[in-house]
Amino acid sequence: MFKKTSLILLFSAGLFNIHAQQTIPFRITKHNNIIVKTLVNKKDTLDLMFQIAMEDASISPERQRKADHIIFNKEKISENNTVQIGKLTLNNVRFSDNQLAGHEADGKIGTVLFGGKAFKIDYDHNQFIIYDKTPDVKDFQPINTMYDHEAFYIVADNVIDGDKQQEAYFVLQSGYSGGLLYSNDFAAEKELDKKLKITGEKTLKNSSGKSIITKQAVLPFLKVGNSVLKDVSAGFFIGDLKKQTVNYFGADLLRRFNWVFDADRKTAYIKPSKYFSEPYYKVN
Incomplete structure (x- = not known):
């Protein structure tokens, strides 16, 4: 015994x-x-x-x-x-x-x-x-991640115009309360000001008189792995100042999934959370 x-x-x-x-x-x-x-x-x-x-x-x-x-x-x-x-x-x-x-x-x-x-x-x-090691993730979907300069990057598909998908890299950014925030280059190249429904804008000027316009818009669809989010809150800048160099995947979108990250930071596993279908955060 x-x-x-x-x-x-x-x-x-x-x-x-x-x-x-x-x-x-x-x-x-x-x-x-x-x-x-x-x-x-x-x-x-x-x-x-x-x-x-x-x-x-x-x-x-x-x-x-x-x-x-x-x-x-x-x-x-x-x-x-x-x-x-x-x-x-x-x-x-x-x-x-x-x-x-x-x-x-x-x-x-x-x-x-x-x-x-x-x-x-x-x-x-x-x-x-x-x-201490990756847990059971059988109910999660794996997505590739790239870890660079302390930041995680993921790829997501943006449906901007009709049914055409535009692939883009996003930095996971839990410090940004909103949904998506596009880089200046992506916003200009994809003509977001013309192709997305604009819901609000604000003009700011620095001490030199240079202006920047922040625009809030609605992205019809965002596909992350096999998950599709509809009417996603998205922001971008236009104007003289062009400081947004990367796309952000903000806290409002992060909370819509539960996440597991491998120790090697090369793979994340996602599963919709209880917040997946919640109303989107309104950025002031």
Whole structure:
């Protein structure tokens, strides 16, 4: 009996090691931003916005809470910080100073949360799950990802004019509350100002008098893998200032799927979440 019990215990321990995981709870703001409650250097309690397009962390000049125990050098960098989130402790976290974050956030934190492991963004249950190896993804669809300069890129098909699909790369951008935000080049090449239904616009000028017009529009269809989203909120810029160099896949679209990312960052697995058919976020 003792030998049999020992074997069962050993077998159970082996299964646990294979599927070992850690869970990080989060909350979602009305602006679609993910907020993680953290304790930094055992002193500063901070609400940090998860930014999938960065690796390290940063502090916002508009923070509501004190960050007195994060010591920055002349280059506004702070090394070797500890970040505690529930039972999880991250060591040697780098913070940058004076980077704007989303609503309700004291700063940002990126994929350092996951330590180079496979991870899941579970919008259905408001949690991240970190895995020692890729979990069971039989109900998910794999899509290729490209990881470059701290950002994940995916390919999606845009139906702009009739039934013609325009393939484009998008950066996953959880810091942008809206849906799609197109690059200046894509907007100009595809004549989005003429071909999409415009729902609003705003003109801004800088100190030199140069203007930029932000336009909100509706994309008839967006295909991500085998999933099709209809009447997607999309923005783009026209005018003298052309600073939007990449296409964004924003937080309003990210939340419409649950995501699993491989440790090698070459594949993501997606499945529609409970938000898939929710009304689209209105960008001001």
